[in-house]
Amino acid sequence: MATRIRRHVVRLSHSGRAPHVGSALSCVDILVALYFRVAQLDPARPRDPGRDRVILSKGHAAAALYACLAERGFLPVERLAEFAAEGSALAEHPSYPTLPGIECTTGSLGHGLGIGAGMATGMRLAGRPGRVFVVVSDGECNEGSTWEAALWAPAQRLTNLCCIVDANGLQATGRTAQITRIEPLVGKWREFGWNALEVDGHDLDALVLALSSPDEERPTAIVARTTKGKGVSFMEDDIEWHYRPPSQEDLLRALAELAEDMP
């Protein structure tokens, strides 16, 4: 499934002439683990109060989100062709409430974790069983508001909240480690009072295990070590693909690498 999602992502980035293909490829395995293995979701009942909530706080990776929602049955796969088109509900950043399965508007960084903490609080108060999964980027961990939420959630013992950091080591203009002193990320979350785990963000089974391991006292933070542009050799770990939509030639090369029969 991850390969199929990656094929969608490069196609969408090409057809929509949209940037951020590297960011979307980076979090594909995280989203596949959530949408196809862990999160309790029913596409026929997208507002079911008992569902798990998934927030893509790094909204610029929307192509990967739309592809997962389509393959999971929230919208027809053909509608992916609308991505980044005029008047489409599939904008370059997700917008609420335009599509079933989108839990909230994201795009400006540093908003998703606070919203997720609010949802987790509300769900607990209302006696709803689900969990809230928030996917943030490591660049997004520059935002003070992310850490405001990170400070508050453990104090509230929001055990139903899980933050996944897509740690690909690159942000808009350079290496995250060179722009701010972001590491040690796992240590930061742990010291903030989270059940902090570190996994290979492209190992589906490891992701599923981590995502399925909530703590009884603390919210869970999973630092998923990833590679920007994962799956397409000439996009991997190259900041160029934060900006550049694939040309027709790039697309064909990428699709050749992402053969359908691959796992």
Add this chain to the structure above:
Amino acid sequence: MRDAFFRAIEGAARADDRVIFLTADLGYKLFDPFAAANPGRCLNLGVAEANMIGVAAGLALEGFRPFAYSIAPFATARCLEQIRNSLCGMGLPVVVCGVGAGYAYGVNGATHHGVDDLGLMRALPGMTVLSPCDPRETAALVLATLALDGPAYLRLGRGRDPVLPGTDGPVTIGRPTVLREGREIALVATGGVASEALAGAEMLARDGADPLVLSAHTVKPLGSLVEVLADREVHTVLTVEEHGPYGGLHEALCADAMTERWRARILRASAPDRFVHDPASQGALRRRSGIDAASLAAALGEARC
């Protein structure tokens, strides 16, 4: 006004179990009765306004009706993008509550003065902007927000705001409260400074004038304000706001008047367009700005001659 707000929130929570109160670590002891009566429905977010609005958005998405409280500039400017994207962008029914309208935190200094909050909140798409004049209007507007299906900003005085005549009737969003009936000339005020407008009107009345005094508690949308003024054949209006000259009541009324082709002279009494670097009491800062009763009476009296 602040105490009335807390009593109203307690009442709202009794009437509606979706009501939840959020504070960014302000209101010492004031929300204790609410917290005691509503376990789990009073959240202190710490000194973290951006997260308070984010959490409020998440709660609203789960069907709750959050009231998010801090001092006016912290509740608005500090977390403006959270309000913009999450509350306005998603159309969520969260009430942002900013205490300390205008110069209520006078000697605390300019960081605490709420003199641009109306403009900031008015500019946001889909935001209802409420600025009650006294405790009774405050209580009524708290309840009225529960019927809104989008976000609102509720601007509150600090304390000791007098109860004004005319606010004992029904209060409707978008319909100004008549504080004093009158004709031809009018003082249109928003917020607690309406008490100064009313006192100024009484000074003018002693000189034989009959000024209308309105509380424009809804600054966006203005609703029937122009209609109420036109009905009383008002030709000269003095807008009164404890807020800078931009983005507040005066600009809102001028825009509506132009759109509705209502011709009148619309004068402005407001805080100045600058930071106060030598803070003083609220009363002194009102006098310095020309929004105290005597200055207002003089300004409107001069204009009608």
